[in-house]
Amino acid sequence: NLVLELSQGKHVNPDDLPTYEFVLHGEKHFQARGRPVQGEEMEYQGAVVVLEDITALKVLDQVKSEFVAKVSHELRSPLSTIHEQLAMVLGEMVGDESKNDQYILARAKEKTHGLISLIGDLLDLSRIEAACLPENQASRGLLEKAGFKYEGVAQSYLQIDGRWRTHVLYAALRKDRRGRTDVG
Numbered sequence: 001n002l003v004l005e006l007s008q009g010k011h012v013n014p015d016d017l018p019t020y021e022f023v024l025h026g027e028k029h030f031q032a033r034g035r036p037v038q039g040e041e042m043e044y045q046g047a048v049v050v051l052e053d054i055t056a057l058k059v060l061d062q063v064k065s066e067f068v069a070k071v072s073h074e075l076r077s078p079l080s081t082i083h084e085q086l087a088m089v090l091g092e093m094v095g096d097e098s099k100n101d102q103y104i105l106a107r108a109k110e111k112t113h114g115l116i117s118l119i120g121d122l123l124d125l126s127r128i129e130a131a132c133l134p135e136n137q138a139s140r141g142l143l144e145k146a147g148f149k150y151e152g153v154a155q156s157y158l159q160i161d162g163r164w165r166t167h168v169l170y171a172a173l174r175k176d177r178r179g180r181t182d183v184g
Helices: 002-007 055-092 099-129 137-145 167-173
Strands: 019-024 028-038 044-053
Touching: 002 028, 002 044, 028 055, 055 099
Parallel strands: none
Antiparallel strands: 019 028, 028 044
């Protein structure tokens, strides 16, 4: 279709030239880009199409996405524990404790909260990249096939640190490279 469209002059604006991605034999990813070929009288005579093997870029993107999701998931739990322990220590400190110690602990608690928020954003990004969103019917179908039930619970009841979180469930269901479900 790309060659035909270009040859017929359907794409003449250089900023509007289409690119197509396709997969051969389920493993090689290619990107096709092209330009129309015009004769001396500006009639369209054909097209020049360049195929670029983008398999390595696709693999790298997949590895990056898996890394971000895995690292984010693995960091969030210990940081949340540290954050809660700092809050508990701060809550138990009495007035005669050093103000400097209280300040240091409060700053550490504040910084762990910032890191937890950043990790949550990374998990949200990886979830969006994977198109695994709770509003997405296919995602909900996958979770239901795995044995989870959609009960229509209000989002306010599903919050962690004041934000709605479903990524932990998604991370627990993510498949490894061999196709096995990683449940931990």
